[in-house]
Amino acid sequence: MVECSCGRRAAVVWDRPLCREHLREKLFAHVKANLDRLLGNERIAVAASGGKDSTALLEIAHEWASGRGVELVALLVDEGIEGYRDRTRKFLEEFCARRGIPLEVVSFRDELGEALDGILSRERRERACTICGTFRRYLLNRRARELGAGKLLMAHNLDDEAQTFFMNLFSGNFLQLTTKGELGGIVDDEKFVRRVKPLLDVPEKVLAVYAALFHPDLPADECPYLRESSRFRVRELVNELELRKPGSKRSALRAYLSILPSLKSSALKAKGRLKKCRECGEPTSRGLCKACELRHQLKTRS
Amino acid sequence: MKVEFEGKVREVRGGRKLIEIMKELGVSPEEYICVLNGEVVTEFEVAREGDTLKLVRVWSGG
Ligand code: SF4
Ligand SMILES: [Zn+2]
Ligand SMILES: [Zn+2]
Numbered sequence: 001m002v003e004c005s006c007g008r009r010a011a012v013v014w015d016r017p018l019c020r021e022h023l024r025e026k027l028f029a030h031v032k033a034n035l036d037r038l039l040g041n042e043r044i045a046v047a048a049s050g051g052k053d054s055t056a057l058l059e060i061a062h063e064w065a066s067g068r069g070v071e072l073v074a075l076l077v078d079e080g081i082e083g084y085r086d087r088t089r090k091f092l093e094e095f096c097a098r099r100g101i102p103l104e105v106v107s108f109r110d111e112l113g114e115a116l117d118g119i120l121s122r123e124r125r126e127r128a129c130t131i132c133g134t135f136r137r138y139l140l141n142r143r144a145r146e147l148g149a150g151k152l153l154m155a156h157n158l159d160d161e162a163q164t165f166f167m168n169l170f171s172g173n174f175l176q177l178t179t180k181g182e183l184g185g186i187v188d189d190e191k192f193v194r195r196v197k198p199l200l201d202v203p204e205k206v207l208a209v210y211a212a213l214f215h216p217d218l219p220a221d222e223c224p225y226l227r228e229s230s231r232f233r234v235r236e237l238v239n240e241l242e243l244r245k246p247g248s249k250r251s252a253l254r255a256y257l258s259i260l261p262s263l264k265s266s267a268l269k270a271k272g273r274l275k276k277c278r279e280c281g282e283p284t285s286r287g288l289c290k291a292c293e294l295r296h297q298l299k300t301r302s
Numbered sequence: 303m304k305v306e307f308e309g310k311v312r313e314v315r316g317g318r319k320l321i322e323i324m325k326e327l328g329v330s331p332e333e334y335i336c337v338l339n340g341e342v343v344t345e346f347e348v349a350r351e352g353d354t355l356k357l358v359r360v361w362s363g364g
Contacts, residue, residue: 002344213342
């Protein structure tokens with residue numbers, strides 16, 4: 001039997017074998033230490049989807065914020081993905097109601113005039129994540145700012161970050177990392193709500209085991225568009241790499257973090273000062289922001 | 303012993319570590335959680351004949 005230091009059977013190995021209770025204890029302590037480092041006393045918005053990662057983040061951030069008198073709001077973007085987002089949204093609504101967490105919902109249907117499912121009925125499915133991600137980032141930033149949040153908490157985990165690193169490596173252009181909607185984390189502008197990632201160094205498997213143990217009613221559905229995405233293929237690759245050479249995900253994260261400062265300064269040089277999008281007024285490095293450009297191209301209904 | 307995964311039930315040989323069984327089935331411990339006789343355990347646990355192992359996929363989407 002693989003034992004936790006307390007003598008109980010381990011549920012997961014995260015640096016060391018951990019039982020159910022000690023997994024929870026370590027996860028909460030670890031993420032709260034990250035929150036202490038990343039946040040001050042400003043109001044925070046947590047990007048929440050009703051998935052396993054953001055639910056854990058919301059739960060921990062809520063406990064952290066309550067203890068400090070920090071105001072917190074959960075922010076869900078409902079892209080309009082039938083059989084997926086409708087289920088996780090319902091879960092999140094109940095989760096927030098039970099704990100008294102204020103929840104704000106922004107939907108593609110209201111903001112763009114059409115659900116993602118509708119948009120994708122005319123588009124190639126491989127474009128799903130690009131379209132979805134561009135509008136989601138846009139809406140999260142705008143609504144977080146309208147809500148007066150000083151920081152926007154994102155639930156990206158170690159695996160997500162390692163995948164992003166390799167995706168950029170394979171695309172051959174690291175500067176893309178700073179232009180593909182990631183400006184919010186790179187360029188300081190009063191219209192960008194700074195994004196922080198408190199789960200950055202937490203492995204996805206740890207979060208999955210935590211969810212299985214503590215939130216067994218979480219919907220286990222996967223987005224129907226996920227399997228066509230390039231991220232999904234890279235995910236398999238990175239998992240394979242981790243098996244063959246344990247520690248690869250962490251190395252990728254370390255490499256990414258070590259080049260981030262120089263990426264930031266190159267991005268600033270390349271982009272210069274930010275302008276206002278001529279259509280929506282949101283910050284952009286060009287005349288028209290990514291979201292407006294995409295909206296024209298897709299001819300969404302608004 | 304029985305292994306349930308992806309909606310199928312298979313009969314495999316017990317008396318070895320779960321990770322050995324996962325290898326045989328081509329299932330990665332990075333992508334699946336082991337539930338042995340109803341309890342979440344690590345892939346380094348040893349299964350006995352008569353045990354039931356359920357492999358639950360680590361779904362992405364946070
Ligand atoms: S998998 Fe792609 S399409 Fe689905 S919710 Fe995530 S980003 Fe959107
Ligand atoms: Zn323990
Ligand atoms: Zn715009």
